[in-house]
Amino acid sequence: MSALTKAKVQTPPLIAAARGEATPHTPVWIMRQAGRYLPEYRRVRSKTEFGALTRTPDLAAEVTLQPVRRFNLDAAILFSDIMVPVEGMGVDLTYAPGPVIAHPIRTLKDVAKLRPLVPERDVPYVLETVRMVRAELPPHVALIGFAGSPFTVLSYLVSGKPSKEFATARAFVQSEPEVTAALLDHLADSTAAYLRAQAEAGAQALMLFESWGGLLGRGDFARIALPSVQRLVSKLKDLDVPLIYFANNCWTVLDLIAGLDVQVVGLDWRGSLAQARTVLGKGKTVQGNLDPASLFAPPEVLKRRIDDVLADAGPGGGHIFNLGHGIWPETDPDAVARLVDHVHSRTEGRP
Numbered sequence: 473m474s475a476l477t478k479a480k481v482q483t484p485p486l487i488a489a490a491r492g493e494a495t496p497h498t499p500v501w502i503m504r505q506a507g508r509y510l511p512e513y514r515r516v517r518s519k520t521e522f523g524a525l526t527r528t529p530d531l532a533a534e535v536t537l538q539p540v541r542r543f544n545l546d547a548a549i550l551f552s553d554i555m556v557p558v559e560g561m562g563v564d565l566t567y568a569p570g571p572v573i574a575h576p577i578r579t580l581k582d583v584a585k586l587r588p589l590v591p592e593r594d595v596p597y598v599l600e601t602v603r604m605v606r607a608e609l610p611p612h613v614a615l616i617g618f619a620g621s622p623f624t625v626l627s628y629l630v631s632g633k634p635s636k637e638f639a640t641a642r643a644f645v646q647s648e649p650e651v652t653a654a655l656l657d658h659l660a661d662s663t664a665a666y667l668r669a670q671a672e673a674g675a676q677a678l679m680l681f682e683s684w685g686g687l688l689g690r691g692d693f694a695r696i697a698l699p700s701v702q703r704l705v706s707k708l709k710d711l712d713v714p715l716i717y718f719a720n721n722c723w724t725v726l727d728l729i730a731g732l733d734v735q736v737v738g739l740d741w742r743g744s745l746a747q748a749r750t751v752l753g754k755g756k757t758v759q760g761n762l763d764p765a766s767l768f769a770p771p772e773v774l775k776r777r778i779d780d781v782l783a784d785a786g787p788g789g790g791h792i793f794n795l796g797h798g799i800w801p802e803t804d805p806d807a808v809a810r811l812v813d814h815v816h817s818r819t820e821g822r823p
């Protein structure tokens with residue numbers, strides 16, 4: 473592409489906001505925006521098991537695009553799961569509906585059996601989905617690729633199934649430092665290769681879900697979870713693609729996260745975006761953080777709650793609007809339409 477043509481191609485608002493640049497409005501998307509709250513998703517899912525859906529590019533592309541057709545969103549997020557690359561490493565898993573691992577990983581021998589991920593060979597369907605979605609999306613809508621953080625994926629691999637507290641995984645990382653280090657290194661390296669391949673296939677931002685790292689104590693987060701994230705992001709330094717680190721329930725370790733080489737930090741609803749900005753410093757964009765429960769409030773209350781989040785984020789950009797965590801399956805899609813339109817109309821032309 474010539475320099476002139478390139479200059480004419482507009483940067484999607486979400487990408488500009490991730491870089492801390494001015495945007496025409498505050499960009500907005502919704503975590504888990506493709507999913508069970510949408511009747512069109514349930515129709516596709518009623519005919520196809522979840523794992524098969526992630527491995528079938530035309531269906532995965534279709535459900536990725538469903539929320540973008542319905543709402544005025546600034547981004548699509550690849551329809552997949554944080555456990556998909558793990559299947560590519562040779563792990564036997566099913567979804568019920570959360571991931572269930574046939575043989576949990578507990579020993580160095582188990583770790584040695586994991587294939588280092590070669591994305592084109594092991595998960596070609598993910599890359600094909602990225603290419604198909606990018607070809608369909610309008611230029612102002614950014615495509616977000618994603619993966620789970622090493623510790624979050626370890627939590628499932630060691631526990632073998634979803635858990636509220638992940639006691640098995642937390643006791644494991646305290647008791648088995650050698651296996652933990654080997655597994656986290658493997659996951660960091662394979663996840664870096666996986667995210668790089670998504671960017672090369674057309675993902676314009678990459679998000680890392682630290683869904684369960686916030687269950688760790690501060691010392692364990694600093695010694696165990698964070699170094700593996702650092703290792704991962706250091707391998708992606710040369711990519712001109714913003715990285716978003718979703719720091720779920722991580723308010724007490726935000727000062728440690730401030731040192732990470734990522735452009736955006738995603739935050740849950742428990743804390744204040746203004747306070748997060750103080751801790752994270754000027755160089756980082758914040759993403760979040762409406763309580764998913766606010767989508768169940770009457771329209772006027774929802775609008776007020778959105779205004780509160782916008783006020784908390786403050787003027788001057790560097791904010792991507794989102795929920796504080798994934799949307800709940802019982803949510804009314806019309807509330808999502810109202811949310812997206814309200815964020816845009818309130819922030820249009822604002823400095």
Ligand code: 1CP
Binds near residue numbers: 503505506570681683
């Ligand atoms: O029955 C079904 O349709 C399966 C439910 C489902 C869906 C819709 C699962 C199983 N995964 C997904 C899609 C998914 N998962 C996406 C793409 C959809 C989108 O955002 O539009 C993404 C980004 C994820 C990421 C994911 N999977 C995370 C991180 C995000 C978060 O919520 O913190 C986690 C923790 C998972 C594990 C997982 N996979 C599926 C479920 C139900 C779960 C959660 C299990 C648990 O509670 O521990």
